[in-house]
Amino acid sequence: MATLFQGLGAGTTLSPPNSLDSKKFLPRSLSAFERKPRFLVVRSDGSANHVLRPRSRSESLITSAVATKADTSSASTTSKPGHELLLFEALREGLEEEMDRDPRVCVMGEDVGHYGGSYKVTKGLATKYGDLRVLDTPIAENSFTGMGIGAAMTGLRPIVEGMNMGFLLLAFNQISNNCGMLHYTSGGQFKIPIVIRGPGGVGRQLGAEHSQRLESYFQSIPGIQMVACSTPYNAKGLMKAAIRSENPVILFEHVLLYNLKERIPDEEYICSLEEAEMVRPGEHVTILTYSRMRYHVMQAAKTLVNKGYDPEVIDIRSLKPFDLYTIGNSVKKTHRVLIVEECMRTGGIGASLTAAITENFHDYLDAPIVCLSSQDVPTPYAGTLEDWTVVQPAQIVTAVEQLCQ
Helix, strand or coil: CCHHHHHCCCCCCCCCCCCCCHHCCCCCCCCCCCCCCCCCEEEECCCCCCCCCCCCCCCCCCCCCCCCCCCCCCCCCCCCCCCEEEEEHHHHHHHHHHHHHHCCEEEEEECCCCCCCCCCCCHHHHHHHHHCCEEEEECCHHHHHHHHHHHHHCCCCCEEEHHHHHHHHHHHHHHHHCCCCCHCCCCCCCCCCCEEEEEEEEEEHHCCCCHHHHHHHCCCCCCCCEECCHHHHHHHHHHHHHHHCCEEEEEEEEEHHEEEEEEECCCCCCCCCCEEEEEEEEEEEEEECCCCCHHHHHHHHHHHHCCCCCEEEECEEEECCCCCHHHHHHHHHCCCCEEEEEEEEEHHHHHHHHHHHHHHHHHHHCCCCEEEEEEECCEEECCCCCCCHHCCCCHHHHHHHHHHH
């Protein structure tokens, strides 16, 4: 068992996580083939109306602490103009707006049509736009992904959903050798404006699919942009931006964030595909994160503030390319970097981000970069073992304390 816990970052001790706020995002079952919906409403600050399957463990983190600086992720949205949506509903709204705006936009994938998608992201779109623009495909990811790439070559703007991101490994050849390369190998003759999307998760949430590793797989493909949404606001904005992009874009969606609720603007907006989001300004340490780990970091930040630390939290959002402008300015201010990710440690996003920061901002660092990642083991199905494998808020607190010594 000793090898299971190696590689958590310099000086980070691994202890059983006492705070399991990540379970706020867990419905009882999230199988791709679960037909009976179960909703758990979670707001963008991580607060929930109720928690399913509560644990009896004592809380070691201060979850009721109030940050001393403006915290954009935890600000109340009830008084803001706009309308409240769950994250999967925000994705659907973005899809629908783009399909209304541009008749070239189409959707294809398994069960995306009249069933409405395994997670109901495309619910109602087939009835509104017809079977040619919302196309149900056979269970053959390599075939319909290749078809989507061919459609993009002819001028359409397809959104390909693989039901679950892990299934898209079956289309790795099409994504790598065709989607990423065709614009270059054709001398610029063909543009590939295609969006490849699908939910990802860990362990028992998706059974045998441990799709946090896919971020590192797809990052190695040249010619492709990658973004990861973490709130209903940026889910819609990134979806719309990806559809309008002339480049192939992979949009990562975390299955445990689908029922997160936030108020978003009524007016149209898009988010940049290449910009990070400043979640919480601070002075002592830069914490870089994305997707679900944003909420683990913000939970840890409440405890850190009460211990006298002032962390700066950045949701990098763009996994390829990195927003080195935002990241660099933060590093120049804090001189310390902690990377928190759900991706695997070896060859993951954190490894690439560490290399980029070291190459560009080494002279501004007062301490080695620390990276907290999922362990290089298959994510266990058992919930207790999964908690050991994925980074928990208590480990983030410990890492910051050691970094700032």
